[in-house]
Amino acid sequence: MKADVSLELFLNSDTAVLGKHIKLLKAIDQTKSITKAAAAIDISYKNAWDCLDFLNNRSKEPLIIRVNGNRKNSGSELSDYAKGLINTYDAILKAQKLFLDELCKSKDISKDALTHLQRMNMKLSARNQLLVKITDIKTGAVNSEVTAKLSNGEKLRATITVESEKNLDLKVGKEVLFIFKAPSVMIGKEDGKGMKLSAANQLKGKVLEAKLGAVNAEVIIEVSNHQKISAIITNESAQEMKINVGDEVVAIIKASNILIGA
Numbered sequence: 001m002k003a004d005v006s007l008e009l010f011l012n013s014d015t016a017v018l019g020k021h022i023k024l025l026k027a028i029d030q031t032k033s034i035t036k037a038a039a040a041i042d043i044s045y046k047n048a049w050d051c052l053d054f055l056n057n058r059s060k061e062p063l064i065i066r067v068n069g070n071r072k073n074s075g076s077e078l079s080d081y082a083k084g085l086i087n088t089y090d091a092i093l094k095a096q097k098l099f100l101d102e103l104c105k106s107k108d109i110s111k112d113a114l115t116h117l118q119r120m121n122m123k124l125s126a127r128n129q130l131l132v133k134i135t136d137i138k139t140g141a142v143n144s145e146v147t148a149k150l151s152n153g154e155k156l157r158a159t160i161t162v163e164s165e166k167n168l169d170l171k172v173g174k175e176v177l178f179i180f181k182a183p184s185v186m187i188g189k190e191d192g193k194g195m196k197l198s199a200a201n202q203l204k205g206k207v208l209e210a211k212l213g214a215v216n217a218e219v220i221i222e223v224s225n226h227q228k229i230s231a232i233i234t235n236e237s238a239q240e241m242k243i244n245v246g247d248e249v250v251a252i253i254k255a256s257n258i259l260i261g262a
Helices: 019-031 034-040 045-056 080-103 111-115 162-167 235-240
Strands: 009-012 015-017 064-066 076-078 128-139 143-149 155-161 175-180 185-188 201-212 216-222 228-234 248-253 259-261
Touching: 009 080, 019 034, 019 045, 019 076, 019 080, 034 045, 045 228, 076 080, 128 155, 128 162, 128 228, 143 162, 155 162, 155 201, 155 259, 185 228, 201 228, 201 235, 216 235, 216 248, 228 235
Parallel strands: none
Antiparallel strands: 009 015, 064 076, 128 143, 128 175, 143 155, 175 259, 185 248, 201 216, 201 248, 216 228
């Protein structure tokens, strides 16, 4: 009998690094380019970008380093953290295969025992899933306000029910995910006169990518050293604001639009 399982290496309680992620990181390490890496492993650039966004936004340290300069081959390189992640994954995978080979030599092994070695990974449809650390919790009669900080120290607030706070066992210092959909993100841009808004969450960032669609535009904003936010706004709004790559903007998210995963 032979058996094999897929290895999942967890960055936190529910963020799994899969074989496809490691394959992409290795390709980037070889090609020094996200575009070339995607082509090398036969996936679309968007697929590659989405995978990196998923991991970067939920990782304690950036995985990709943008190489600046005039060198012809300058582009994307792996951080030391990402390289360590690959080495760890490969070492565990090798040990896992050796273990399974020995396990399958036993005549008493059952199919159920092998099946239990596999586990399912839950996927969420919300585009924005940011790893944050709780800094304050204010519990009210019905709702609780949870304040947490990003990797760069900027803070976000989420409003959830008191029951949800208790069920999630939220505490100061605990790392959680702040989850919100791209259409929930508004974008502000200063016009020289300043900008005053009532929303509690106003994250300053830089536009990395802006794409016009049939009706809406998708804007990718870098809000920390490696964490990014995706916003969906109308094409008309994007054109009126003259949003371009490199622009300094403010991502605005209502506290009530943020879900918490723990």
